[in-house]
Amino acid sequence: MTIVSRFLAAAIVAGSSVALAAPALAAGGGEKPPRQSWSFYGPFGTFDKAQLQRGFKVYREVCAACHGLEKVSFRNLSEPGGPSFTEGQVKMLAAEYKVMDGPNEQGEMFERPARPSDRFPKPFPNAEAAKAANNGAVPPDFSVIAKARSYERGFPTYVLDILTQYQQQGPDYITALLIGYEEPPAGVKVEDGLHYNRYFPGNKIAMANPLVAVFDDAGKPQDPNFYPDGTPLTRLQVAKDVTAFLMWAAEPKMEERKRTGVKVMFWLILLAGLLFMLKKRIWSRLDDMPAKAH
Amino acid sequence: MGEHHSTYVPKTGIERWVDARLPIVRLMHDSAVSYPVPRNLNYFWTFGGILMLMLVSQIITGIVLVMHYTPHVDHAFQSVEHIMRDVNYGWLMRYAHANGASMFFIAVYIHIFRGLYYGSYKAPRELLWILGVVIFLLMMATAFMGYVLPWGQMSFWGATVITNLFSAIPVVGESIVTWLWGGYSVDNPTLNRFFSLHYLMPFMILGVVVLHVWALHHVGQNNPSGVEVKNYAKDTVPFTPYATVKDLFAMVCFLMVFAWFVFFHPNFLGHADNYIPADPLKTPAHIVPEWYFLPFYGILRAVPDKLGGVLAMFASIALLAFLPWLDTSKVKSGAYRPAFKIFFWVFALVCVLLGYAGSQPTDKAVLTLGGRVVLDMVGFGQILTIYYFAHFLVILPLLGLFEKPLQLPASIADSVLASTGHGHPAGAHASPEK
Incomplete structure (x- = not known):
């Protein structure tokens, strides 16, 4: 057996310990995240613009140092169905970032302030740099993270979700993770560079509690005016706000999608009704002449 | 209905011209x-x-x-x-x-x-x-x-x-x-x-x-x-x-x-x-795998040997091609085959359960008696796999020989008459006979 095939045999064994709809997270340890209420739940759910703006602030001031948003452009922030910043705000915001451009006429690369059409610059130039700065772990990009995380729903909940429209496994998990840091229970040893988290699969996560940037050890806000709009500053609120922002980043066309869907459904139901009546009418021709269908 | 003759009548000159050259x-x-x-x-x-x-x-x-x-x-x-x-x-x-x-x-x-x-x-x-x-x-x-x-x-x-x-x-x-x-x-x-x-x-x-x-x-x-x-x-x-x-x-x-x-x-x-x-x-x-492959994945994993698993998986699909000769019954419709009807639904259930088995961890307990695991997911998958093959290779061939089918209607029109009491087909609107 070659190394490759032995490796693949191991992969098949790994694949054999399968759980339906439990990507990445089902491995032992890690509580089921509690359900949160979301403004974007259900066929008519939309994003809460103020929440997205608060969430963006959290992302920018807490997460962005390590986690990229490389598939999102600055211009997206002012597009409909998103945080709805003004174009002027986005222009100013983009200008605070530096991006590499070029080559210029001399054949040299140069740095310039970002424009709304640019994507968010990566926090690290490459995976190696990210590893070197983070104890060997690469902080994942956040562009689609809200769709890339899940937890096992189990049968029959999983099937009922089709009707109840529950599809917020990702957001619920992310929120839970952010508020799930705590002291390890007695007897659990957490190695250096790892942190105990109630909801993380295996409970030991490389990322330190990111919300210490907002709240001190006693749970008091570092800056009482962190939210200028007067929203109560709690851990759960901050976690939910940044999660909602990440959901938007992963699915920026969600509002357009649902709006289109409602229209499509309306027309399909109407068309089905008309076709049903037409069908009845045509087939009723057979009622009285069983022998002369042709 | 190859003997069904064409009823197309070209109406215009252009239609006749085209029809004589390419009867599309x-x-x-x-x-x-x-x-x-x-x-x-x-x-x-x-x-x-x-x-x-x-x-x-x-x-x-x-x-x-x-x-x-x-x-x-x-x-x-x-x-x-x-x-x-x-x-x-x-x-x-x-x-x-x-x-x-x-x-x-x-x-x-x-x-x-x-x-x-x-x-x-x-x-x-x-x-x-x-x-x-x-x-x-x-x-x-x-x-x-x-x-x-x-x-x-x-x-x-x-x-x-x-x-x-x-x-x-x-x-x-x-x-x-x-x-x-x-x-x-x-x-x-x-x-x-x-x-x-x-x-x-x-x-x-x-x-x-x-x-x-x-x-x-x-x-x-x-x-x-x-x-x-x-x-x-x-x-x-x-x-x-x-x-x-x-x-x-x-x-x-x-x-x-x-x-x-x-x-x-x-x-x-x-x-x-x-x-x-x-x-x-x-x-x-x-x-x-995607949900639509899960029953076959269940069969693949049920066989402990890798080559055997692969063969079983492909055989489970290939077997379908031989179905016309494995089913020995002269009667086509399950509606007139009382025993077949039961086996059909059991088979459908087995396919769904195979998909379930394919989606679950192999060491997951299916049946525990007094705290002891009597049946795990692998064993469960094996029983289902055996049944899947038995349905085609044992049940269908024998059923055709031993089953007593119900009386078939003389014609499609008769079956419509029998099922509705009227001269119109099932599914069409019922109206009192005149």
């Missing part, structure tokens, strides 16, 4: 307008048309997606996100295509089980049935390769696990896998050839569908009574308007289910892991 309008008229269909067909017979709709939908959305997709390991994931974010209605094209694959399989499974229940594989429809099995195989290959294209974690690892199955072949297995990959692991050459084949195969499906429909129109449709058409005037209705309007209504109902997923639940049928870019150095905790 006549062909269309004969196969979509005057083509006689049994008058007692129920709504399970609308799934052929629904499948045609899904094939066309997949091809159209697929062609648009290809205009924006980049088949390269460094760009594939990014280009899919580009489609989702920057292409006008790109999200619609992609979600319609991804969910469309699942809808295609839902429809094909209903279509297949309809055939199984009503004995649609029996003479003279053996070739029609075998062509259907070929389409099913092509669909599976197409769907598998399509799932690889977004180049997420599940794309990469699914491709790795499934292509590696071929290494179970003695002596040449490893060489075949290297040949499939175009290298020593799933990499850019693999992605490129999967993309090429994923674009080719739907057109192969289309070709076999043409043969499938040709065979259908030659032998005529089976029907819920399983009795062949005896008198065209009494037993059949013209395709247009009767079947046309019924198929259209069914299609629109099906589209509503489709739209529910596309617009309101687009990622339900996918895996969260596939939103993580492929990483050859990081194996996901659980590698799961």
Whole structure:
């Protein structure tokens, strides 16, 4: 057996310990995240613009140092169905970032302030740099993270979700993770560079509690005016706000999608009704002449 | 109904001129307008048309997606996100295509089980049935390769696990896998050839569908009574308007289910892991195939030996092609076979449970007695697998010999009369007889 095939045999064994709809997270340890209420739940759910703006602030001031948003452009922030910043705000915001451009006429690369059409610059130039700065772990990009995380729903909940429209496994998990840091229970040893988290699969996560940037050890806000709009500053609120922002980043066309869907459904139901009546009418021709269908 | 004569009458001079040189309008008229269909067909017979709709939908959305997709390991994931974010209605094209694959399989499974229940594989429809099995195989290959294209974690690892199955072949297995990959692991050459084949195969499906429909129109449709058409005037209705309007209504109902997923639940049928870019150095905790492959995956895992598992999995599909000769009953329709009816539903349940077994961890307990695991998922899968094969190889051959079927109706018209008490077909509006 070659190394490759032995490796693949191991992969098949790994694949054999399968759980339906439990990507990445089902491995032992890690509580089921509690359900949160979301403004974007259900066929008519939309994003809460103020929440997205608060969430963006959290992302920018807490997460962005390590986690990229490389598939999102600055211009997206002012597009409909998103945080709805003004174009002027986005222009100013983009200008605070530096991006590499070029080559210029001399054949040299140069740095310039970002424009709304640019994507968010990566926090690290490459995976190696990210590893070197983070104890060997690469902080994942956040562009689609809200769709890339899940937890096992189990049968029959999983099937009922089709009707109840529950599809917020990702957001619920992310929120839970952010508020799930705590002291390890007695007897659990957490190695250096790892942190105990109630909801993380295996409970030991490389990322330190990111919300210490907002709240001190006693749970008091570092800056009482962190939210200028007067929203109560709690851990759960901050976690939910940044999660909602990440959901938007992963699915920026969600509002357009649902709006289109409602229209499509309306027309399909109407068309089905008309076709049903037409069908009845045509087939009723057979009622009285069983022998002369042709 | 090959003997069904053409009723097309060209009306204008141009039509006569064309008809004398290329009778294409006549062909269309004969196969979509005057083509006689049994008058007692129920709504399970609308799934052929629904499948045609899904094939066309997949091809159209697929062609648009290809205009924006980049088949390269460094760009594939990014280009899919580009489609989702920057292409006008790109999200619609992609979600319609991804969910469309699942809808295609839902429809094909209903279509297949309809055939199984009503004995649609029996003479003279053996070739029609075998062509259907070929389409099913092509669909599976197409769907598998399509799932690889977004180049997420599940794309990469699914491709790795499934292509590696071929290494179970003695002596040449490893060489075949290297040949499939175009290298020593799933990499850019693999992605490129999967993309090429994923674009080719739907057109192969289309070709076999043409043969499938040709065979259908030659032998005529089976029907819920399983009795062949005896008198065209009494037993059949013209395709247009009767079947046309019924198929259209069914299609629109099906589209509503489709739209529910596309617009309101687009990622339900996918895996969260596939939103993580492929990483050859990081194996996901659980590698799961798409839901429509799970019963076959269940069979694969039930056999402890790797080669045996692969053979069992392929045999479970290949077996379908021999069904016309394995079922020894002279009676087609399950409606007139009391014992078969029970075995049919048991078989359907076994298929669903096989899918469940395929989705669960192998060491998960299924049955515990006094705190001791009596049956785990592997054992459960083995029982189900044995039953799956026994259904085709033991139950169906014997059932035909020992079962006492019910009295068949003399004709389709008679069966309609018997089922409604009126002279009109089931499904049509009932009105008192005059």
